[in-house]
Amino acid sequence: MPTSNSSTEPAIEIAGLAKRFANGVEALAGVDLVIEAGSFVVVLGPSGAGKSTLLRCINGLETPSAGRTIVEDRSVEKRSLRSIRSHVAMVFQHFNLVGRLNVMTNVLCGRLGKRSTLASLIYLMRKDDLGVARRALDRVGLTDRAWDRADRLSGGQQQRVGIARALAQEPSIMLADEPVASLDPAISEEILDLLSEIQKQGITMVVSLHQVDYARRYAERIIGLNDGRVVFDGTPEALSDAVLETIYGRRNGSNGLAHG
């Protein structure tokens, strides 16, 4: 495994993070975490463990009930959201593209946070932004589909567009929320390889997954989440079967491993 040449300065610092939804569900019950710049971190856990909520608190899609998140020395709060989001990209399980816009425009959405409103409201883009978007599409190998409507693409291609959109942002941190949960195994590996390459160019990568084998293969560090708590934090080598039992075991205890 090639070592990332970045220093060990923290990219994301999370302290006492808790989130209780209006319907009473407690998604996060006090999470403390420091994620180093340039690392590939996998958040592993069963459905409902709080993986999505954790990621969504980092870019402010969810407002935590308690605790705080600091992203590159800036506290995540309402005032700082737009500027934090302009260098924290996100890749979604269901891609979250605007299906009726063409691929290029979807990728250009990654530039919106850095641009003023007026020109963008008549869909007028700066030439250098178009260049950035074109390079991002080239990177994910979809240059030839640039002018097709996004919803005409296959699932794997749509996820590539999602990644291109994230890249177009020129982010320092990329959050990927179950990026391969809706894709078949072959495509999943392509997508994770792509994310891994991107991380090696110095972008901090935080990926939530529920598949243990992918986590073992791609992660530099695995954070096991169960029932809103961090139950494991270590290297893939330290992820023993006993540890998996704690990650995937239910608190009320009847079943052990949920996934193979």
Add this chain to the structure above:
Amino acid sequence: MQSSRPFTDAGMAAMAWPTASGLPSRAVVLGAVGICVVLTAALSMLELGRGGFLASLGRLFEYVGNIIATPDWEYAPTVASKMLETVEMAFLGTALAVVMSLPLGLLAARNSAPHPAVSHTIRAIMTTIRSLPELMWALFFVTAVGLGPLPGVAAIALVSIGYLGKFLAEAIEAVPDAAVEGVVVHGANRMQVRFYALMPQAWPDFIAVTFYVFEHNVRAATVLGIVGAGGIGYDMTMAMRLFRYDRLALILLAIYLAVTILDRLSDRIRARVI
């Protein structure tokens, strides 16, 4: 309550409704009974009993016979120009309404409004507008600005704003949060979210509805002339009052043709857009 008989009857296939009790659902039975009751009541209300119905049927045939008289073909150019004016009124009214309803729809949609109070207010205004039909608004505008196509266009535009604004707001509200999040998460501001996530996803529905509203407006415009608000309606009432069935036949034919052609046309365009 009798327990259902076991299905042993020879000769006839045992049958039951696919419900827990094997009987038709109560809602269906109540609905059917309700419809029968209403129809019976309506029969006596409309005085359709006995001779009345047959006698009026006779008069109806006589009238229809009059209309199928030889059309007054020399009147055709006048009818054509009045029909064109009618369609123009509908077109202009719809176009004005589209332009006006874009901001109103964005302000009325709950996921796009700057504040819930704005959404509620705009919705209330649009409901008020819709509560009166075009003919009433036309009467109002004729009194305000005088006879001619202008009050007709104003009436059509106003009512269409009420409908298109509501439809646009609903189309925007139907846009899934996923598309919005995908844009929000990259630092887009509220205005950019409206233009890059909400509008692109909502506009095909809006265009489709706009065509329906236009078709409706053509039909609405044909009657606005009755109150002097322009269009072919004026000539239609005059022909009826003067018993000029040869002209009336032509007018009805023109309306039929215009509505049918526009209907087909808008179907084609709509199919392309969506």
